[in-house]
Amino acid sequence: MSWVADHLGDILWYAGQHTLLAGIPLIVGLLLALPLGWLARRYSRLYGVIIAGSGLLFTIPSLALFILMPLILGTRILDTLNVYVAMTLYTLALLVRTVAEGLGAVPDSTRQAATAMGFTGMRRLLRVDLPLAIPVIAAGLRVAAVSNVSIVSVASLVGFPQLGYYLTDGYQRTFPTEIAVGIVGCVLLALIFDSVIRAGAWAVTPWQRVAR
Amino acid sequence: MLINIGGWLTDPTHWTGPNGIPTRVLEHLLYAGISLLFSAVIAIPLGIVVGHSGRAKWTISIANSLRAVPSLGLLFAVALWLGPKIASSLAYVIPSVIVLVLLAVPPILSGTYAGIQGVDPAARDAAQGMGMRGGELLRKVELPCALPLLLSGIRGATLQVIATATIAASISLGGLGRYVIDGLSVSDYPEMASGAILVALLALAMDGILALVQRFAVSPGLSGKFRNTPGNRPVVSTTARGDAATEPASPTDRADDQREALV
Numbered sequence: 001m002s003w004v005a006d007h008l009g010d011i012l013w014y015a016g017q018h019t020l021l022a023g024i025p026l027i028v029g030l031l032l033a034l035p036l037g038w039l040a041r042r043y044s045r046l047y048g049v050i051i052a053g054s055g056l057l058f059t060i061p062s063l064a065l066f067i068l069m070p071l072i073l074g075t076r077i078l079d080t081l082n083v084y085v086a087m088t089l090y091t092l093a094l095l096v097r098t099v100a101e102g103l104g105a106v107p108d109s110t111r112q113a114a115t116a117m118g119f120t121g122m123r124r125l126l127r128v129d130l131p132l133a134i135p136v137i138a139a140g141l142r143v144a145a146v147s148n149v150s151i152v153s154v155a156s157l158v159g160f161p162q163l164g165y166y167l168t169d170g171y172q173r174t175f176p177t178e179i180a181v182g183i184v185g186c187v188l189l190a191l192i193f194d195s196v197i198r199a200g201a202w203a204v205t206p207w208q209r210v211a212r
Numbered sequence: 213m214l215i216n217i218g219g220w221l222t223d224p225t226h227w228t229g230p231n232g233i234p235t236r237v238l239e240h241l242l243y244a245g246i247s248l249l250f251s252a253v254i255a256i257p258l259g260i261v262v263g264h265s266g267r268a269k270w271t272i273s274i275a276n277s278l279r280a281v282p283s284l285g286l287l288f289a290v291a292l293w294l295g296p297k298i299a300s301s302l303a304y305v306i307p308s309v310i311v312l313v314l315l316a317v318p319p320i321l322s323g324t325y326a327g328i329q330g331v332d333p334a335a336r337d338a339a340q341g342m343g344m345r346g347g348e349l350l351r352k353v354e355l356p357c358a359l360p361l362l363l364s365g366i367r368g369a370t371l372q373v374i375a376t377a378t379i380a381a382s383i384s385l386g387g388l389g390r391y392v393i394d395g396l397s398v399s400d401y402p403e404m405a406s407g408a409i410l411v412a413l414l415a416l417a418m419d420g421i422l423a424l425v426q427r428f429a430v431s432p433g434l435s436g437k438f439r440n441t442p443g444n445r446p447v448v449s450t451t452a453r454g455d456a457a458t459e460p461a462s463p464t465d466r467a468d469d470q471r472e473a474l475v
Contacts (some may be wrong), residue, residue: 024337059419061375061394064408071213146280153282157382157397165286171288171383179292183285189279 003177011166013114015185018162021083021155021194022148028084029091030141036092037099038125054093062086062151066158083155090151091144098140102133135208138201145193153186162190213264216408226406234412240387240414243380244373247312251369255317256362259324259376260350272325275318283376287311291383308380313374316369321422322367327358346437356431363426370422374415378407388414 004011040047060068069075069082106129114128156164163185170178202208220226227233260325262268298306329439339353355362381389391407396398427435 027346054415059371060412061371061378061415063375063378063389064412066406067408069410106354134438146415150280150282153284154379157286157379164282167282167285168382171292174292176289176292179285179289182287183281186282186285187260187280187344
């Protein structure tokens with residue numbers, strides 16, 4: 001415990017790095033997934049391509065993707081951009097499906113009612129379809145957040161500093177405390193991400209709270 | 213850079229001996245196969261029992277919450293704890309296989325559970341009406357109906373195991389991860405990139421094979437190939453599985469399983 005107290009500053013710094021590496025791709029991935037998911041929903045041919053593409057992407061192990069990123073981006077092996085892009089791709093692949101599913105789950109009767117009330121095109125999408133898809137999208141976002149936190153720790157094998165550093169360093173020095181700090185840190189961070197997303201989804205879907 | 217990788221991959225010395233590509237591929241498949249076998253033996257019966265009785269659902273929750281634990285941390289913790297207790301050459305293999313099993317159980321368990329639980333009660337009733345009981349009902353109706361989700365779980369677990377076996381090279385396990393980790397330790401980019409490419413190809417190939425198995429093993433009555441013929445409606449409706457946030461049988465969970473496999 002005293003080791004933790006002595007290194008609290010470092011631990012928080014690594015946790016901050018971890019939050020950035022896992023969180024920024026989550027936001028960028030969501031922003032990209034919204035239009036792509038809508039397109040996939042709109043054009044059924046595109047849907048097949050997007051589902052197949054995201055399936056292929058999921059198949060590639062994260063360590064392999066981190067290492068192959070410089071080939072695609074022309075970056076150096078230790079460029080943080082590699083992790084950001086790789087994590088964004090994973091997030092995007094997961095969320096495109098979720099967004100498409102969420103938009104698809106809006107009942108037809110609701111859509112027709114909205115149309116009858118004068119909602120058309122983009123306005124109906126933004127004011128009716130998208131809000132109703134939030135619970136599904138939030139569920140996907142939570143899955144993505146938890147797995148992002150876990151995957152980012154793997155990047156410590158390549159040498160990117162975040163909480164995963166304590167895992168590799170603890171193993172190399174045969175120091176279980178450090179490994180415990182790494183694991184607990186990752187789990188806590190995943191829990192924080194999860195609660196934030198839940199709270200956010202709760203805040204923007206007041207109709208879900210009305211007794212049904 | 214690409215030429216260097218091409219050179220590394222086509223160098224004949226990298227295709228023979230104990231550190232040759234064929235040996236490493238076989239090792240990788242061996243670790244993955246053993247781990248999947250163990251986890252299937254644990255997870256499938258458990259999933260059947262829980263899905264059937266609806267009791268002990270906490271096992272599913274525990275298995276799912278295990279997913280938040282970083283696999284790298286699990287690997288190092290188990291290796292550090294068990295490694296010194298095993299004197300033989302298996303000192304790295306046993307901890308790795310334990311971790312691989314721990315990671316492969318949740319997807320198979322939740323797939324089996326969701327599959328058994330999602331069997332259309334009407335199909336079960338009909339089978340009982342035809343005189344099927346217990347084991348026969350399970351074998352002839354429930355398991356075939358649960359097969360699509362069960363196989364999805366196994367697919368997710370396979371990807372997870374292949375990915376984590378790569379990482380396990382950092383605790384001295386063999387397999388294709390060796391090239392990645394050894395390449396990293398001496399900053400040999402062609403070697404690590406070749407390892408990464410080989411692992412990605414292996415994962416894609418295994419997923420492709422399992423997709424084919426899924427296609428041929430699942431009864432046509434379920435996969436919807438007869439959808440246009442009246443009276444041959446799929447027994448398991450894919451639309452009637454409820455809320456994606458809570459229901460394990462939702463399509464998001466399929467993505468979830470796969471997603472988990474990257475770690």
